[in-house]
Amino acid sequence: MNNERSMLSRLYPTTKFMITIALCLAAFIVPGYGFSYAVLPICMVLAYFAGSFKEFSNLAIKALLMIVVFIFILQSFFYPGHDILWSWGIFSIKREGVEFALFLTSKIVAVASAFILFFRITKVKDLVHSLEQIGLPSKVTYVILSTLQLIPEMKKLTLVIMDAQKTRGVETEGKLLVRMKAFLPTLSPLILGSVASTEERVLTLESRAFSANVKKSSIYTLEKTKYDRLVQILLIVLLAILIVWRVAL
Amino acid sequence: MGIKRGLKYDFSLLAILLIPIGIAINFVGAQIILLLKLPIYLNTIGTILTAMIGGPWVGMVTGASTNLVVGITNPVSFAFTPVQMAVGLVVGLLAMKGMYTKLWKVILASMAVVLTVLIVASPIQVLMFGGATGNSSDAVVATFLASGQQIWTAVFSTKILVESVDKIISNVIAFVIVMKMSPRYLSKLNYGAIFIKKK
Known part of the structure; x- marks a missing residue:
């Protein structure tokens, strides 16, 4: 477990960014809102392995809860629709509105949690270096x-x-x-x-010759490992399978 | 004053160093608002300030970077990046035309900024988030919707209401602070000369 934990954090920043992009793309390729919502738990598991589960969950809740709640309130009450699920006085919740809210929030949750994950498992120093x-x-x-x-x-x-x-x-x-x-x-x-x-x-x-037009050396180095290759190929294959499956459907 | 002098001219080292300061001012302004428990945002003071003294392009970069930095902890703000960029650009252009030299001109300029925000932010808010932003202003949108308005008019009305107060105050604060800057410093900046008081 300890070994695995450091493995995810030790990946090269661009590889980590590819994970994020792959999660976002997958959320838009797979139809429906089930999978898009599932991106959040997936990110939670990944964050757990990277040892930043608590930070990730705190940030995700802080960033997403309010906007998701507001979208649900706005859309379910005010989206034009006829199929009324529940009503109170002049207000009524329509099925079309709830469905639209589910669609919208699921995509927002997926993209946002993928990005929060990226910035939790990537040190800014590493990112800037890459x-x-x-x-x-x-x-x-x-x-x-x-x-x-x-x-x-x-x-x-x-x-x-x-x-x-x-x-x-x-x-x-x-x-x-x-x-x-x-x-x-x-x-x-x-x-x-x-x-x-x-x-x-x-x-x-x-x-310190900041604007001098010469190549500067850095005391900080970052190595790409064989795992980076492996993860990148794995992600591309998974995405390709998803796209083929989606087109064949 | 010529408008086209190239990006190299605008992004002098002094102007580049203004960008982090501008971003930090955006952050800290919002934090002071929280500490003093005031009912506004004021998260564009830094963008306005850098756009005034650093020019439109520096202002635009400051605005964009602010939202990218906020996005590290709250990715919803990635979507609203064009809003801050537009604010930086418009303020910079207006400042070049001398619209930030007197208080009444600043208030006129703020109206132009409000209009810009309205045009840029509303489509993002409606099309990407169904009218919500996750801020307290969503309650106002809901109120307008409940009174029977369409989603577009509801978002527009809310924006006019909230943004005009916010942007006028931000612009006036940025103006007051720039007027306090020393002529020695302003003269080093490419766009600072306008704000040096003639004696």
Whole structure:
């Protein structure tokens, strides 16, 4: 089990991305909503083997529950249809609406869970490295990496600024208008500070030859293993079988 | 001011470094809203800000990347990527035309941004998600539907209602902050010269 767990996480990022794409395609190839919903448990099992079951389930529920519920409410009550299943006053649930909602949500659940899985089992560092190998300019990969570092940093800074402003007498709790007024004193020092820091960052990067037009070496390496080949071939064969089965049907 | 000066000109290193900051501002703006428990989103301030001082293309990239980063934890936002991109583009173009130099002009410009969001976001919302977004604004859509409107008009009405408040506030905040920036910094940016106050 331990061996298997590391195997899934050890796959090359592009292979992992192929798994995601294959799951999405399969959800659209197989008719009906049964299989598309089944993508979520499939991803859960895969996440379990990669050792991130809890994170995956938490994120999937947070991201999907609200939108699925709302789609069901909107579609089942307001989709034009005649076959009434249940009614209360002027509201009525129609069969056509429920079917449409099932169709729509199943596809959304399938695609979304496949992508959540990808980002749970792939380290951003690995992803960025493989993108660089494909030939993406280092400016693009720098933006991706530094964004992901900057967000938690700035979130922390926000709390510090809020505390600082509180000690200076800015009210952050109370009526709506009071809380509204606190927004700008919190945001503007944060933005002005971080925007000003870009100037220093330019100097730092340029002193390390960031825009120099030469091939750079990387201290971080990522190897493709024989399993990558195996998984890729397996996925393509499975998809081909699905398509043939669908056409023959 | 010429519009066509090439992407290389727009994406100077200083402008590229603005992109992560813009994305982070989008995030943090939304987080402060949560902390202060305000009933709006304000998740486009960073896009607007970078589009103003970095130009339309930098704004567009900031908008697109924001949704891609949000998509890491909530893939629903992948679908709404064109909305943020359009906001960045429109704000950048309007700023180049000098629409972000006075408060009344900013409010006019926000109306144009609202219109853009309306045109880009509504088809995505209706065709891909059947009118829902997973946000609290879905309740408004449901209310409009319950009052007997069609799905398109319901989504349009909700968007006009929610977005105009949201976008006017975001635009005005971005405007106020850019006006506070030092001329020394603005002069280094390709599109910053418009915002330097004449004395």
